[in-house]
Amino acid sequence: EVQLVESGGGLVQPGRSLKLSCAASGFTFSNYDMAWVRQAPTKGLEWVASISTGGGNTYYRDSVKGRFTISRDNAKSTLYLQMDSLRSEDTATYYCARHDFDYWGQGVMVTVSS
Amino acid sequence: DIQMTQSPPSLSASLGDKVTITCQASQNINKYIAWYQQKPGKAPRQLIRYTSTLVSGTPSRFSGSGSGRDYSFSISNVESEDIASYYCLQYDNLPLTFGSGTKLEIK
Numbered sequence: 533e534v535q536l537v538e539s540g541g542g543l544v545q546p547g548r549s550l551k552l553s554c555a556a557s558g559f560t561f562s563n564y565d566m567a568w569v570r571q572a573p574t575k576g577l578e579w580v581a582s583i584s585t586g587g588g589n590t591y592y593r594d595s596v597k598g599r600f601t602i603s604r605d606n607a608k609s610t611l612y613l614q615m616d617s618l619r620s621e622d623t624a625t626y627y628c629a630r631h632d633f634d635y636w637g638q639g640v641m642v643t644v645s646s
Numbered sequence: 647d648i649q650m651t652q653s654p655p656s657l658s659a660s661l662g663d664k665v666t667i668t669c670q671a672s673q674n675i676n677k678y679i680a681w682y683q684q685k686p687g688k689a690p691r692q693l694i695r696y697t698s699t700l701v702s703g704t705p706s707r708f709s710g711s712g713s714g715r716d717y718s719f720s721i722s723n724v725e726s727e728d729i730a731s732y733y734c735l736q737y738d739n740l741p742l743t744f745g746s747g748t749k750l751e752i753k
Contacts, residue, residue: 567742577682577690577733579742593741627689633680633735634701636689 534558534635536628541640544618554611554628554637561609562586565631568602568613570624571639578624581613582631596622618644648672648736652745660753664722667748669734671715678738681710681719684747685730694719726752 540552552568568580581602582591590602601614611628625639649672659665669679677697682690692701694710697717707722721728729752734745 576747577684577735577744579744582740582742591740632695633682633690633737634692634695636691639689 534630536630536635536637538626538628538637538640541626541642543643543645545646546619546644548618549614549616550618550642551615552613552626552628552640552642554613556609556611556628559630559635561604562606566602566604566611567629567631567633568611569627569629569633569636570622570642571627572621572624575624580626583611615642618642620644647741648675648739648743650734650736650743650745652734652748654748655746656749656751658751658753659724661724661726663724664720665724665750666718666720667732667734669712669717669719669736669745671717671736674714675736675738677713678736679710679712679717680735680737681708682733682735683728683730684733690733721750724750724752 535557537555544550565584567582570578570580583602587604599617603612623644625641627636627639629636651670657665679697681694683693684690693704693708698710710719732748736743
């Protein structure tokens with residue numbers, strides 16, 4: 533059974549950093565591009581970033597470029613999202629997903645507030 | 647960036663009705679559209695990919711169609727378990743973009 537389990541969310545002050553993790557199981561992690569998608573409270577879905585199977589290619593939405601870094605450890609079957617210089621508008625539930633967007637994690641909440 | 651204009655924002659239907667949601671892309675997306683169902687507090691669930699391919703486990707009352715810029719998603723014989731929000735996603739080009747969502751309610 534495919535499982536994606538996010539962790540690392542919480543309350544953080546503006547300008548600070550947070551690192552999300554997504555532990556994958558039930559499939560060969562290294563064979564799949566992966567992605568992060570977020571959803572602000574009561575709002576719609578927004579793609580954040582994607583990474584290729586080997587990690588050599590990464591893609592970001594403009595609003596997080598230069599602040600967020602997506603990475604992966606295929607030996608640990610884990611996806612990461614390093615979030616720096618956080619802003620209030622980054623407040624959202626963050627989901628990891630296979631890049632086919634067929635399987636999603638349960639989501640982790642990130643709140644940026646002083 | 648490709649804009650996905652989804653309508654209507656909300657829908658009220660009776661059990662057994664057929665409902666249709668549309669997504670119009672700002673440019674041709676070559677049928678690379680998927681549809682998702684999201685229930686409150688839950689992750690989105692993929693129902694349809696590549697315009698009309700039902701994902702394993704998706705009931706046959708769900709369907710999708712379209713081409714070029716214009717796509718639609720339908721639920722025939724709406725059931726109470728279909729109460730949710732629905733989103734389209736274009737995956738033809740980065741940045742990937744979602745429609746703004748449609749909230750389905752039962753009359």
